Amino acid sequence: MAAESNHQSARIAIRLVFLGAAVLLGLLALRFGPSLARHAGWTPPSGSPTPTGSFRPLQPLEDALAHWLAATLAEPPPRGEILSPQIRYQHPWPQGLFLLVALGGTALIVALYRREASAPPGARALLTSLRIGLLLLAMLFLAEAALTLDRFGLPTFVILIDDSASSQVEDAFADPATQARAAQLAQIAERPQADRLALALGRLLEDNAQLLRFLAERQRVRLYRVSDAAVQIAEIERPDQVDEILSRLKSLDTSGQHSRLGEAVAQVLRDLSGSPPTAILLFSDGQTTDGLRLTEAAELAHKQGVPLFTIGLGDETPPLDLSLSDLQVDDVVFVDDVIRFTARLSARGTQAGSPASSSATIRLLRRRPDGSLEPLESRSAAIPPEGEPARVEIAHRPTEVGASTFVLEVEPLPRERQRDNNQIDRVVEVRDQKLRVLYVEGEPRWEFRYLKTYLERDTTIDLRVLLQLSDDRYAEQDRSALPEFPPGNDSPDGLFSFDVLILGDVDPSLLNTRQMEDIVEFVTKKGGGLYLIAGMLNPLGFGGKPLEQLLPIRLEDARNPVVAGIPVEPFQLQPTPAGLASPLFRLGDDEAQSRQIRERLQPSLWYFEAPRIQPAAVVLAEHPTQPGANGKLPLIVTHNVGAGRVLFSAVDDTWRWRFRVGDRYFGRYWVQALRYLAAGRRAGSRQAEVVADRRRYLRGQPIRLSVRFLNPALVRDQNLVQAELRREGLPPRTLSLRLLPGSSESPTFETTLTDLPQGRYSLRLVPPPVLDGEPPSISFQVDPPAGEFVRLELNREELIAAARISQGHYFRWDETAKPVADLAQPSPRTEPASPPAAVVLDDDSGPPASSPPPLRSLNELLPAPQLVPLDADPPIPLWNSWPLFLTFLSLIAIEWIVRKRLRMT
Secondary structure (H helix, E strand, C coil): CHHHHHHHHHHHHHHHHHHHHHHHHHHHHHHHHHHHHHHCCCCCCCCCCCCCCCCCCCHHHHHHHHHHHHHHHCCCCCCCEEEEEEEEECCCCCHHHHHHHHHHHHHHHHHHHHCCCCCCHHHHHHHHHHHHHHHHHHHHHHCCEEEEEEEEECCEEEEEEECEHHHHCCCCCCCHHHHHHHHHHHHHHCCCCCCHHHHHHHHHHHHHHHHHHHHHCCCEEEEEEECCCEEEEEEECCHHHHHHHHHHHHCCCCCECCCCHHHHHHHHHHHCCCCCCCEEEEEECCCCCCCCCHHHHHHHHHHCCCCEEEEECCCCCCCCEEEEEEEECCCEEECCCCEEEEEEEEEECCCCCCHHHCEEEEEEEEECCCCCEEEEEEEEEECCCCCCCEEEEEEECCCCCEEEEEEEEECCCCCCCCCCCCEEEEEEEEECCCEEEEEEECCCCHHHHHHHHHHHHCCCEEEEEEECCCCHHHHHHCCCECCCCCCCCCCCCCHHHCCEEEECCCCHHHCCHHHHHHHHHHHHCCCCEEEEECCCCCCHHHCCCHHHHHCCECCCCCECCCCCCCCCCCECCEECHHHHHCCCCCCCCCHHHHHHHHHHCCCECCCCECCCECCCCEEEEEEEEEECCCCEEEEEEEEEECCEEEEEECCCCHHHHHCCCCCHHHHHHHHHHHHHHCHHHHHCCCCEEEEECCCEEECCCCEEEEEEECCHHHHCCCCEEEEEEEECCEEEEEEEEEECCCCCCCCEEEEEECCCCCEEEEEEEECCCCCCCCCCEEEEEEECCCHHHCCCCCCHHHHHHHHHHCCCEEEECCCCCCCCHHHCCCCCCCCCCCCCCCCEECCCCCCCCCCCCCHHHHHHHCCCCCCEEEEEEEEEECCCCHHHHHHHHHHHHHHHHHHHHCCCC
8 A cells, every 4th residue: 555655646746747847838938939939930021010919839830820721711822922821819818827728728638638547548648639629729719819811022123134235345355364254154145255245144144043043032033124225024933933034034135226224223113113122233334325324313222222233344444446536638739739638546445555556557548439438548657545636647649630538547446346436538629720939039049049940840830930130131031030020910910810929038129019018918818828038138128118017027136147247157947846747847758757857958057037026926947056035046937917828938048958869858848838828829718617526426425626717817815716506496505615735827726515415506606706708617416326335434433323322232243242341331221241231342353263253242242132011811710710610629529439439438
């Protein structure tokens, strides 16, 4: 009996231990249950409401039951939505009472069935479970449980891929490793060349499209192609759908005519305005050619809390591009007259020291009637540094009469895409007539003898001479001699029929006032050229007479050094920068050869000393040592007077240049000087011209406009002139053009515009200065931007600014993430674990491109996706529902059947 009593006491003690352990476990669950549930992931999805009820110790079991009931009782959610089922209670149990009833009832059930010694252990365990289930169902009924169904939409992540025409550009990266990396991505994208679209697709598809699969695990992914508009390519809702859209991505082409990046971002934000996307990932070069700028769209994204992640495609270095502009050539020339075409050569994207970009070929061509081009001349020219246009020149001697279109062309560089700016043309009229020259001299000095003989032999010049101190028979014996000074009229024998007048050392007393006034009118109104050769009488004898107003020098302080008893040492003429730019001293094929020729010429032995020049005069050559009023002593000076041009030479022995070379350089100098002076006659009544470097522009291209004055006196001491810009439908706009340095011989004023909308424009010069006749004007056209190839370099600044404004991130296509502290800003939609919320990924010292890090580093920086609440279905009562009632009856029935089979009371 004692042993049986001890055994009974042990069983009671074990039961009390189990009961205490159950109570302790309940208390621990009450204290640590919520935190354990959160840690284990048993809490509802982010953004869903917190379930009602003060105590949920059986949360995992309850969640499983809720999902089973939802699958049984509710309609399945449509595609793109998920259900969040929760069991809620109208009359929830207090925590203590629930614990007491559940644990106490469970302990009592276990204790009662342990006393059923007649039943097998397995049957007792089954009956215990059935009775505990009935207890829990009864408690569920008493709490009036209901099933609530909250519907959520998947968050959307947007990927924009720039497929505009500029995406077909294959950048010439300087780094071989970068080129190899680009080729690798092109192979992944299955594209024939490593263009910018290949870079974008390669980064999306590398590592078996790992980025797309990662994004699709937690949200809906929409892919758009972006050019003229944002067009949806595909929508991915599950990772297993990625393989279905790979072929669509690889079939993208670059047919877009515009890059409307800002408009595309704004369109996506409008389409998803009800549920803004988690973020937008943009693959682009950042160049917007039309519509809203990307930074403006970034401000809209920031207001909606949508960060922009921009991945820059391409090279920041501008692509190679050569262009010609500002072609200058005489509109009217003569047969066998050497004409010079000058233009400005500009370069973009060239690299100093690169053999492929150190020089370029300049060609002059003539357009035939059938439209084909006939090559005429060619030369090489050094490519200037970027932003520093260089002057190029090529000469040609036309042999055919009539109007011809001459084309100046720079040969495109390898891989140069924009070639429409490599040519510039101009119509030039070639006349079959000689240059008529009248040479008036006092006596037959050496300069007269050699110059007269040479000009008489030149087939392009019709020479007439007047020798003041000759006898009457001289005019009868010399076929080019005139007996008297020609009258001032336009008759074939009149003064105004000549193009150039040369006045040597004439005796002013042998010219009457009327003849002098005719000479003034010949220059100022008829546009004739006047060459004055200094001597014993000229120019001092013109003081106080009508001819003095034509002199480019001032006679005060002027003197003849020989008469003053000053010895003159032999000297070489020294051309000034203006003289080198003029055609007078171009004695060779280029400047280097011309300089060598000038250094070998025989020196001059006399000069006329005139230290002061007129305000608008230009010094073309000076004495190498003798001082003048402003610098060195001027020896060859020019200026424009009215419509004509005057050239004064303080030396009279250019004939000495014939020593051992004949007329080669002596003749070239004089012919070029005469044609230089005849420019006014060729221009006719033109006093100024308005020039545009092109006739058609694309919107956004720089438009260089200039006004060139053939008479410098018209704009003396002016640094600005004004012109009126007109376009139909817009009010006129006044432009200020600034004087171009180094253009004093033919003053040129220039401005550049970049903000003109498309349309037809006209530019007209407005006073001052006041010109005779109709002011010069020009028309040009601004076309819509075909401008995909106007700016081809990566616009890194725009992409960085858009990412910063929207609190996103910027990446380079070939590099991994590297935070930059000064850009770190927290994102309101992002909860990153370690990286900052605003970084620029542009590490030039990053890992080699042979084994670049994958784009997976982007995954760590993306904001956490958040479910989008949609609506809630009406609650489904569970406490009086048929499934639970049948479950309750089934448990009772099973227990009754088991007990009956076991013959239990």
